[in-house]
Amino acid sequence: MAPQRFHEQFDQIQRSLPDVPLAMGPDDSAEFIYEKGVVLARDGEEAQVVEDAVRTHFTATEGLTADHVRRAGPRANRSGITRIRVGDPGEGGRAADHAVAGALRALRETEGRAGRRLVSRNHVVSIAVNACPGDEPVPAPRTGPANPAAAGTAYDPARAVGVLVVDTGLTHDYRSYPLLAHTEGDLQVRETDEDGVLQQYVGHGTFIAGLVAAVAPNTDVTVRGTLNDAGAILESEFGERLFDAVEDGWPDILSLSAGTSNGRVDGLLGVAAFMDELRSRHTLLVAAAGNNASAAPFWPAAYAALPEHADAVLSVGALRGDGAFGACFSNHGPWVTAYAPGERLVSAFTGFGTPVPYVYQHSTYEACRYGFSYSCTCRSPRHTGVLSEERHAAPGKPDQVMFEGLASWSGTSFATPLAAGLVAAHMTANQLTDPRAAARQLLAGNAEFAEVRGVHVPALLPPTWRPVPVGAA
Template sequence: MPPQRFREQFRQIQRSMPGVPLAMGPDDAGEFLYEKGVVLAREGEEAQIVEDTVRGHFRTLAAGAPDRVRRLGPAGNRSGVVRIQVSDPGEGDAGGDPAVAGALRALAAVEGRAGRRMITRNHVVHIAVNACPGDEPVPVARDARPNPAVAETDGEPGEDAARVLVVDTGLMHDYRSYPPLARTDGDAQVAECDDDGILQQYCGHGTFIAGLVAAVAPHTDITVSGALNDAGAVLEHEFGEKLFDAVEAGGWPDVLSVSAGTSNGRTDGLLGVDAFMRELRERRTLLVACAGNNGSATPFWPAAYADLPGYEDAVLSVGALRADGESGACFSNHGGWVKAYAPGERLTSALTGFETPVPYVYQHSTYDACRYGFDYACTCHHPRHMGMLSEDGASAKPDQVMFEGLAQWSGTSFATPVAAGMVVSHMAACGERDPRAARRRLLEAVDEFVDVRGAHKPALLPPTWRPVRVPAPTARP
């Protein structure tokens, strides 16, 4: 992920999480964000081992440091983890946290003997356009059609319609003005606009996703959980709890669509969602999760659970195809843990402004060329706009646009609901009640494949999706 954009996003997320000091990791490399001065451990005996080991480690380094080691907050949550403070979060800057790194090193030998991980950073889990955006939404003409277009179906959905739960930001207040979402239910988006009436960044993300599911699979019971309403970012220890809350509010769904996650520099998952993932494995629910937009092969969780033993049928990890469908989008994560790709660049779906047009000010400036080195007209540099958070924003006025219903947006965030819609559409067409069996048979029946960075991967292409071919942009004057 290019450092400029990552740092812009860091400032944005930090503002959305007041009172939570954050650091970039590992060591200012810009791979993930985490809570300063705090680690996670499983509650119970392991938490005590972590406390004692870290306290002993710091006792050999600095007087007074062991006294800072203490548990934070109540235990007994369903995620099964506790936060342990290992240093003063106010010390140092955002370029890493030596105390947390030291605590991780102190437990390395103990973990080796135990044969399992016992300690981790408390990562920031974010919607997949957040700390690593594909792009920001782009207005479309008032008479534009959604892409994928809404599939034609006969009659009304029956009581046996598949249930899709989207865990994301909430629904915009006027979402029912978009006919495909008339039957969708869920949480409302919190604080859509700022005090000046400007649409806030990432608002409409959950509505856009729900619109894509409804387009690909109209006969679907869609519910949107606003668990990620705080600018689409939560701490890892909260994420597992929010997932439990979301699935238990209306019962475990057929398909759980999650366009959020984080990398953590490891290949064995997230400690904060371990309890949820083990519960998921025992259910019939299929988790469809985004691969992330870092342009990296580093595992992005929870999507990368698709590559762990025991989760092969329970998780479908989805990368994004470029607008013309010829390969992976420049921003899409990739690697063996990404099991399928779906259209995810320049999709058109519902955003907001159906009742009254809503202004939006761009936060990030586009680049002069693809930031990942691709040579097609990707969203890194087309269409051009100037953003207020960018380094050159101080000398140039950021661009403002108006949204009037539909918008165009890019990211693995949006490839994910397309894939989820294809799974439930397959269920409806084949009379299949098991979403995991539908996933398996859908992938077995795929006759379209794409080469993504040397790997031959299945492409999930909805029949109503139209490739978008964009001419090469002219250089910025």
């Protein structure tokens, strides 16, 4: 059964996508979230094959009429994906989408003959699903140092490395942070609610941009607000929005702190066209491994393990505060290329001019939900959250804090821009123009290692990063 944290995130994402009925899968588990009653197929002949196969299956086994299966759009987009309605999204609860399960079963034999995947769920791609509840930002002293601190490299516009961050947009006051002087991009559409309280995930993209700039000051960082809507987007839209993000030109490095698992080892149908295009470009995709504490492939990061994409993708897991071991929440496995610090980093947030209140959404635990014995972000610092208390019969009062510029935050979301920054810094230091070659050199020359689930893995540690002591739980 899915843990409470996953149900809390499910509720939050459902509120952000009110017109999209959602389900969790593959059953009442915490592996992923997807659109109810809809499957994805490639445009053209394959979409017709899917429609015909599903229509035949349902008519024979479920007693449904032939017009029950129909196209739901979008069509003729660059990602080449069509949504096909296969069931009534109003039927069943969040763990009972029998129509989609039946549609997937109907295509198994056909897919086997074709030698490729023809149909997929329409997954929700998110920056936070199933993350540890301590992953919400914590106020950091405005006068205190960032972690990592700014590197000493001077900014040279003629040689600056282009880094594109696809995330939530920039907060309105981001230019108050000196390291973001050369950062451009989309502003967050709506930062606060009607009461002036900061909404969840606002500042995520700003925090990431600050980390890139700290590790690699000689960068031109652009932030796209692709995930402004509570950090979540449907797979059917995500591929198209990735193409939108690079419409003005492909960057040297694309930093992406979002994804989803899907129960498979061959990627996401909705981003297949983008990933194929990426292969023909010079861009390096640096992608977060995800915060599910799982070995299940998390996409797009897990493309790093597919031979045809390995050169173009660097997948990044998170290390705990001292850098010696993996963070309790970090995904792991052979598909993760390297690990970088991911606990209690300090970077730009919001509230530089006027302090901004934030109410916690998730409550911390008495002990690490993954069974780790160190003082992890699952349990410290302690706070009570709105979404957690909504599920209690006798709810308590959620905690509120004030942000005045900087925040401390944890997640593979933030290990990722550290790795992206290290690649960019290596390009600058060695006068390289090929980010993929720079990533290969960086990894080949790396002498740092950490232990993750009993395995020694490459640890990418920025020179200005300061280890944070971890105590026993």
